[in-house]
Amino acid sequence: MNPKSEFDDLVREHQSMIARICASYESDRELSRELMQEVLFAIWRALPAHRGESSLKTFVARIAQFRAISHVAKHSRLPVEETIDDSLLDARAPPDAEAIAVEERARLFAAVRRLPLTYREPAVLLLEDLTPAEIAGVLGITPDLVAVRLSRARALLRSFFGARNEG
Amino acid sequence: MKDESSDWSSLKAEWRAGTPEDAALGARLRASLTWRIWASRTWFVSELVSFVLLGLIIVQKFAVGETFVGGWLSALAAVCVAGFVWARRARHIGATGSVPGMIDLSLGRARQGLRIVYGSYLVIAMLLVLALREAEWPLDGDDRFLARIAWLAMSAATAIVYHLVTLSRLQRFESLQRLYRGRQS
Numbered sequence: 001m002n003p004k005s006e007f008d009d010l011v012r013e014h015q016s017m018i019a020r021i022c023a024s025y026e027s028d029r030e031l032s033r034e035l036m037q038e039v040l041f042a043i044w045r046a047l048p049a050h051r052g053e054s055s056l057k058t059f060v061a062r063i064a065q066f067r068a069i070s071h072v073a074k075h076s077r078l079p080v081e082e083t084i085d086d087s088l089l090d091a092r093a094p095p096d097a098e099a100i101a102v103e104e105r106a107r108l109f110a111a112v113r114r115l116p117l118t119y120r121e122p123a124v125l126l127l128e129d130l131t132p133a134e135i136a137g138v139l140g141i142t143p144d145l146v147a148v149r150l151s152r153a154r155a156l157l158r159s160f161f162g163a164r165n166e167g
Numbered sequence: 168m169k170d171e172s173s174d175w176s177s178l179k180a181e182w183r184a185g186t187p188e189d190a191a192l193g194a195r196l197r198a199s200l201t202w203r204i205w206a207s208r209t210w211f212v213s214e215l216v217s218f219v220l221l222g223l224i225i226v227q228k229f230a231v232g233e234t235f236v237g238g239w240l241s242a243l244a245a246v247c248v249a250g251f252v253w254a255r256r257a258r259h260i261g262a263t264g265s266v267p268g269m270i271d272l273s274l275g276r277a278r279q280g281l282r283i284v285y286g287s288y289l290v291i292a293m294l295l296v297l298a299l300r301e302a303e304w305p306l307d308g309d310d311r312f313l314a315r316i317a318w319l320a321m322s323a324a325t326a327i328v329y330h331l332v333t334l335s336r337l338q339r340f341e342s343l344q345r346l347y348r349g350r351q352s
Binding site: 008011015016020033036037040041054062066073074104105108121126127129137138139140157 | 182199264265266267270273342343347
């Protein structure tokens with residue numbers, strides 16, 4: 001396949017996942033776009049070396065994850081406390097049920113960003129539908145440890161939502 | 168456990184229901200990436216052209232009997248070619264198996280980058296000695312010497328910038344490596 005068209009197809013297919021991974025590490029909209037471009041450029045550079053040992057989705061997720069944590073480290077914001085990021089709420093807010101869904105989604109992103117990095121990484125990859133084995137491969141840890149971290153991530157997310165609902 | 172997996176299922180549905188950005192973003196980023204990709208290719212071609220020019224200068228130096236200068240320039244060309252090949256291998260980082268593997272590799276490359284910077288300082292110092300040795304004293308009107316010094320100053324400034332960037336990368340990846348090693352269990 002033509003490398004250019006392979007890259008374009010890959011961007012089309014996975015751009016939503018890349019955008020979500022970037023947004024789960026960077027709340028600032030402009031910086032998130034910058035990070036997304038870094039990820040896309042890194043994928044373009046690495047694509048010729050992809051030998052098919054893992055699926056393209058895992059390959060993309062791994063590069064996005066690496067670039068994201070590198071970006072966070074660069075900006076010295078390892079794990080931070082987050083409030084709800086209003087930029088995630090569409091300025092042209094749709095009415096009623098859809099507006100509630102948009103707000104809920106923004107809350108979910110904000111809650112995920114509040115997770116310490118240890119729990120955020122497997123949680124984001126699970127939310128992107130990677131299997132525990134794939135997550136273990138990406139993070140270089142055992143599937144058992146993935147399960148433990150996911151369980152703690154879920155408990156933390158529950159507590160975040162619980163605290164918010166009580167507030 | 169079942170409760171937990173159903174929790175994740177509902178979160179997945181919510182998570183993937185949409186992206187925080189508008190749908191056109193991917194197309195816009197892809198378009199702006201085109202410029203970056205072409206800039207990268209242009210840089211690649213300019214590096215190749217520089218090597219060809221450097222090769223021609225070396226041949227010319229040997230042809231007119233300036234074997235000492237030709238030898239020095241050959242050594243410089245060898246260092247530059249090694250750096251060029253090394254830099255082009257960077258793309259393999261993305262294909263490494265896991266995130267910790269990528270961090271280790273990036274850290275290794277940052278350390279190699281530092282060694283290359285030290286090598287560059289050495290080459291620049293040696294070329295400075297060569298330029299001083301070949302200068303026609305007093306220096307009044309020795310344009311060739313001034314051009315060489317200007318070129319060396321530019322090279323040194325570039326090496327210093329690269330040195331600072333590499334140091335910053337090294338610190339960043341060392342902190343990430345510590346973070347990952349500290350939570351492997």
